[in-house]
Amino acid sequence: MTRRLPQSRDRGIPEATVARLPLYLRALTGMAERGVATVSSEDLALAAGVNSAKLRKDLSHLGSYGTRGVGYDVEYLIYQISRELGLTQDWAVAIVGIGNLGRALANYGGFVSRGFRVAALFDANPEVVGDHIAGLNVEHIDELEAVIERRGVSIVVIATPAAAAQQICDRVIAVGVTSILNFAPTVLSVPEGVDVRKVDLSIELQILAFHEQRKGDRESGGPVMAEELQQGASA
Amino acid sequence: MTRRLPQSRDRGIPEATVARLPLYLRALTGMAERGVATVSSEDLALAAGVNSAKLRKDLSHLGSYGTRGVGYDVEYLIYQISRELGLTQDWAVAIVGIGNLGRALANYGGFVSRGFRVAALFDANPEVVGDHIAGLNVEHIDELEAVIERRGVSIVVIATPAAAAQQICDRVIAVGVTSILNFAPTVLSVPEGVDVRKVDLSIELQILAFHEQRKGDRESGGPVMAEELQQGASA
DNA sequence: TGCTGTGAAAGAGTTCACAGCG
DNA sequence: CGCTGTGAACTCTTTCACAGCA
Numbered sequence: 001m002t003r004r005l006p007q008s009r010d011r012g013i014p015e016a017t018v019a020r021l022p023l024y025l026r027a028l029t030g031m032a033e034r035g036v037a038t039v040s041s042e043d044l045a046l047a048a049g050v051n052s053a054k055l056r057k058d059l060s061h062l063g064s065y066g067t068r069g070v071g072y073d074v075e076y077l078i079y080q081i082s083r084e085l086g087l088t089q090d091w092a093v094a095i096v097g098i099g100n101l102g103r104a105l106a107n108y109g110g111f112v113s114r115g116f117r118v119a120a121l122f123d124a125n126p127e128v129v130g131d132h133i134a135g136l137n138v139e140h141i142d143e144l145e146a147v148i149e150r151r152g153v154s155i156v157v158i159a160t161p162a163a164a165a166q167q168i169c170d171r172v173i174a175v176g177v178t179s180i181l182n183f184a185p186t187v188l189s190v191p192e193g194v195d196v197r198k199v200d201l202s203i204e205l206q207i208l209a210f211h212e213q214r215k216g217d218r219e220s221g222g223p224v225m226a227e228e229l230q231q232g233a234s235a
Numbered sequence: 236m237t238r239r240l241p242q243s244r245d246r247g248i249p250e251a252t253v254a255r256l257p258l259y260l261r262a263l264t265g266m267a268e269r270g271v272a273t274v275s276s277e278d279l280a281l282a283a284g285v286n287s288a289k290l291r292k293d294l295s296h297l298g299s300y301g302t303r304g305v306g307y308d309v310e311y312l313i314y315q316i317s318r319e320l321g322l323t324q325d326w327a328v329a330i331v332g333i334g335n336l337g338r339a340l341a342n343y344g345g346f347v348s349r350g351f352r353v354a355a356l357f358d359a360n361p362e363v364v365g366d367h368i369a370g371l372n373v374e375h376i377d378e379l380e381a382v383i384e385r386r387g388v389s390i391v392v393i394a395t396p397a398a399a400a401q402q403i404c405d406r407v408i409a410v411g412v413t414s415i416l417n418f419a420p421t422v423l424s425v426p427e428g429v430d431v432r433k434v435d436l437s438i439e440l441q442i443l444a445f446h447e448q449r450k451g452d453r454e455s456g457g458p459v460m461a462e463e464l465q466q467g468a469s470a
Numbered sequence: 471t472g473c474t475g476t477g478a479a480a481g482a483g484t485t486c487a488c489a490g491c492g
Numbered sequence: 493c494g495c496t497g498t499g500a501a502c503t504c505t506t507t508c509a510c511a512g513c514a
Contacts, residue, residue, distance in 0.1 A: 023422070027422070049424070149503080305514070
C-alpha cells in the first residue's frame with residue numbers, strides 16, 4: 001500500500017494546515033460579503049484567530065497566491081482554498097441517527113453552504129422514519145446500503161448512540177464509504193484507508209474542566225502559567 | 236522565560252496528553268463496568284485507539300500508577316485521571332441557545348455522567364423560554380448574568396447562531412466565566428486567561444472532503460462521483 | 471519473565487526574522 | 493517602502509528501544 005506518489009507538485013500539505021484552511025475560508029467568505037477585495041496576512045490572520053506567520057506559512061503550501069507589498073486577493077484565495085479542500089465539487093452526505101443531534105446536523109446551514117449536500121437521513125426508530133426534516137424523508141436503517149449506493153453518498157455522519165456506531169460504521173464501509181464523521185462517544189475501528197474524524201462533546205468539556213481546575217489552584221504565588229491553549233485571540 | 240518551578244511535583248502535563256486523558260477515562264470506565272480489575276498499557280491503548288508507547292508516556296505525566304509486570308489497576312487509574320481532569324468536583328454548565336443543537340446537548344448523557352451538571356438553559360426566543368428540557372426550565376437570555384452568578388456556573392456552552400455568539404461570550408466573561416465551549420461557527424475573541432474550545436461541524440466535514448478528494452486522485456475506479464448538479468457555487 | 475517508565479531520537483508544527491519582490 | 497514567502501531555530505509530540513522493578 002504505497003501512497004506517496006510523487007505527483008506533479010508536492011501536494012503534501014501538513015495536516016495542521018489542512019485543519020486551518022476552513023477557518024481561513026470562512027474568514028475570507030465574510031470579507032467577500034462585505035466587499036473586501038484584498039487582505040493582508042495580518043488582517044486575515046486576525047479574523048481567523050491565528051498569527052500572521054502561521055497564516056503565511058499555511059498559504060505558502062498551496063502556492064504563491066499573494067502579492068508582495070499588497071496582500072491576497074480575497075476572491076482568488078477563496079477559490080484556491082476551496083479547490084484545495086475539494087469544495088468545488090459536490091459531496092453527498094448521509095446522516096445516520098436522527099435524534100436531537102442528527103436533526104441539528106440536518107438543519108445546520110453550514111453543511112449545505114459549501115460543497116456539501118445532505119442526501120439521506122436514516123434512523124432505526126419506526127416513529128422517526130418517514131419524518132420530514134430539512135426537506136428530506138427519514139429512511140429506515142435497513143435501506144442504508146441501497147440508498148448510499150444509489151445516491152453516491154461519500155461521507156457518512158454517525159449520530160447514533162454509542163452502541164450502534166460500530167455496526168453502522170462497518171456497514172457503510174462495506175459499501176465503499178471511506179470518510180466518516182463520528183459523533184458517537186466511542187472509538188471506531190476501521191480498516192486502513194478509511195478516515196474517521198471524531199467530535200466528542202464530553203471530551204471538550206473535560207479538557208475545559210482541567211484548565212478551569214488549574215486556574216483555581218493558582219491562588220497566591222502558584223505557578224505562573226496562564227498560557228493560551230488554542231485560539232487565544234487578543235487585540 | 237523558564238517556568239520549571241520544582242514545586243511539589245511537575246504539574247506541567249502536555250496539552251496533547253490532556254486531550255487524550257478523557258479517552259482513557261472512557262475506556263477504563265467501560266472496563267470497570269465489565270468487571271476488569273487490571274489492564275496492561277497494550278490493552279488500554281487498544282481500547283482507546285492509541286498506541287501503547289503513547290499511552291504509557293501520557294500516564295507517566297500523572298505519576299507512576301502502574302505495576303511493572305502487571306499493568307494498571309482500573310479503579311485506581313480512573314480515580315487518578317478523574318482527579319487530574321478535575322472531575323471529582325461538580326461543574327455547573329450553562330447552555331445558551333436552545334435550538335436543535337442546544338437541545339441535543341442538554342439531553343446528552345455524557346454531559347451529566349461525569350462531573351458535569353447542566354445547571355441552566357437560555358434562549359432569546361420567547362416561544363422557547365419556559366420549555367422544559369431535560370428537567371430544566373429554559374430561561375430568557377436577559378437572566379443570563381443573574382442566573383450564572385446565582386448557580387455558580389463556571390462553564391458556558393454557546394450553541395447560538397454565529398451572530399449572537401460574541402455578545403454572549405462577552406457577557407458571560409463579564410460575570411467571571413473563564414471556560415467556554417463554542418459551537419457557533421465564528422472566532423470568539425476573548426481576553427487572556429479565558430479558555431475557549433471550539434467544535435465546528437463544517438470544519439470537520441471540510442477536512443474529510445480534503446482527504447476524500449485525494450483518494451479519488453489516486454485511483455480512477457474508486458468512489459462513485461455524483462456527476463449531476465454541477466452548479467459551481469462561487470467563482 | 472513481563473510489563474512499566476523513560477531517556478534519546480525522530481518527526482511535526484510553530485515562530486522568528488529577514489531576503490526579496492511588487 | 494510594505495508585505496509576502498521562506499530558511500532556520502525552536503518547541504512540542506510521537507516513537508523507539510531498553511533499563512529496571514514487581
